[in-house]
Amino acid sequence: MLFLAFAPVLLREVRTTNPGRVDALGVVLSAVGILLVVYSVESAAAEGFSSTQAVTGVVGLAILVWFVRRQFRLEYPLLDLRLFKDHVFTVAILTGLLSLVAWAAAGYLTGIYLQSVLGYSVPAAALLVLPGAAVLTAACIGASGVVERIGMRSALIASHFFMGVGLLLLLLTTTEHGVAAFIASSVVTGVGYGFSFSLVADTAVAAVPAERAGSAASIAEMSNELGNALGISLLGSLAALCFRLGGPDAADTLNETLDTPGLSAANIAEAEDAFLTGLHVAVGVASLLCLALGVLALRWVPKEQKEGSAETEAVAAMQ
DSSP: OHHHHHHHHHSOOOOOSOOOOOOHHHHHHHHHHHHHHHHHHHHHHHHOOOHHHHHHHHHHHHHHHHHHHHHHHOSSOSSOGGGGGSHHHHHHHHHHHHHHHHHHHHHHHHHHIIIIISOOOHHHHHHHHHHHHHHHHHHHHHHHHHHHHHOHHHHHHHHHHHHHHHHHGGGGOOSSOOHHHHHHHHHHHHHHHHHHHHHHHHHHHHTSOGGGHHHHHHHHHHHHHHHHHHIIIIIHHHHHHHHHHHSOSSOSSHHHHHTSTTOOHHHHHHHHHHHHHHHHHHHHHHHHHHHHHHHHHHHHSOOOOOTTHHHHHHHHHHO
């Protein structure tokens, strides 16, 4: 309530002279295309390939291609893809997308791991999440101070390597032990997530002209929301595929399998091993993507010039 009361007075607003109209058809195309593709992927992971699943995926991809090509032709596109010509902006948006992909998938899968594999209750599992949550919160709050010390580029790059290395720690989990590895992973990745959540919007907006700040900020926000959904749907589907291929074939998920009447101890162990394999594969892929983006950021994000360096270079050139 305080925010709503004071924001209109205290926050500076940036307006464009001609915002244009909302691309209603683009809204429909993007939503339908994403839904059809995600449905196709999840169906393939849970039930295997089929003609209906394949056709659904192809139609979804075709709709997304139509959406993208249409955006380039519009004067006021729903998604201004021309902004992605700037490498810094592209890295920022990919960071926002990928950090939420990793965060959502890891959070979803480790929650099941703690409760259904290690046997912790919901409150106990929630308590185990608190150290990582505290570090993430502190990293969000302290990100601006870190930027002042090491620069935006270094902080952004560091976020990728914290996330990538932290996710790799989850590969140390087993069906019997894993709490220490989980807490260590959540603490290390919490630093990366915190930096990422704080820096993405600022980096994206700073990389574009002032009149495109609104578009840049909205794309940054969209990358977070899309990453949150894709993390669970795509990496979750990858984990589900591993479970389907390696599990006892009693049910589609670990919880359903464990609830199957008359399940033997060997089948329970097989189901837990299959789920853990899926968890390791999913977080391994997420880690590799984070590390790869960190390397890309090293190449694409230019080093900040120290204050006064431009003037020094100009004087040296004149001399």
